[in-house]
Amino acid sequence: MSSLTIRGFWAVLLVLLLPIAGQASEIGTVNFKFDSDQLDAQGQAQVAEIAQRLKSVSSYKPTVVVGYTDAVGSSSYNQSLGQRRADTVAKELSSAGVPIDRIGTVKSRGKSDLLIKVASAERQNRRVTVELSDILAACQSFRAVPLAQSAIGDELQQDLLNRLSEAVISYDRFNGNGANGSAFQMAGAARQDCGQAVGYGADSVRKLEYAKKCFCNSARLQTALGNTP
Structure with missing residues (x-):
């Protein structure tokens, strides 16, 4: 040629x-109560919706579950809290019928990457995101x-x-x-x-x-x- x-x-x-x-494809977000890693009624509904989306999407891309906190408290404590929240969501997704091999990385960002840039206890910052990632760092x-x-x-x-x-x-x-x-x-x-x-x-x-x-x-x-x- x-x-x-x-x-x-x-x-x-x-x-x-x-x-x-090259960007992650977001499936959904789950929010939490202050200083909690347990799902409330809203969180349970959010997980159920995410599970349905994951089960309906045929994709080879790994699922990334990331836990976040608000800005209240130390970095080390929030890092641990974010991980517990991510683990909770990953476990609930599996219980809701999402195949275990669809659950990829489960990690915490703690109080990094605040969605709302405030120092107070903002619910929108207390979240777990579930995404399909298609780029290797x-x-x-x-x-x-x-x-x-x-x-x-x-x-x-x-x-x-x-x-x-x-x-x-x-x-x-x-x-x-x-x-x-x-x-x-x-x-x-x-x-x-x-x-x-x-x-x-x-x-x-x-x-x-x-x-x-x-x-x-x-x-x-x-x-x-x-x-x-």
Whole structure:
């Protein structure tokens, strides 16, 4: 394939793609009473609604359950309280019929990331969020990327296309201004591997291999761009 044809392929591809993914997809939020890790009536209804959503969504993406607190109290106490709240929600989701393998990371952010920036006991800050995450904060090896053969389908293909789009845009931008840093190198690697993954059919064993490489280099690109904490 000539360089002109390749450029034409990328141009058409970028026009057809949806907006780039990379953010967590929120399923729902559960709120708590002050200094409590137990569900009240509202919290139980919120968990039931989230459970129904999770059971109705067919996705390979890991579920992330994160507990938060309000600003009252010490950081260490709130870190523990946030974890207990997250554990409560994860346990209730499982009891409500969400398969245990759908419950991924369960963690606490304590009183970090207040939804309402106040020092008082604000209920909206006392929450647990449940999301589907589709980006790796870091990637040491593509072999560690949690993708199974069963993940191959339309949703994965669209994610691969979105990551390819971002890699191509980043690569062209850095190539145009003469930059040759880590972000440019990661953009090139992601462009190559995501392009390979997109090109393989769903029945090819190489598709999963290159999908993992695509995800890994896409995560490294995000880190190089400063888009991950």
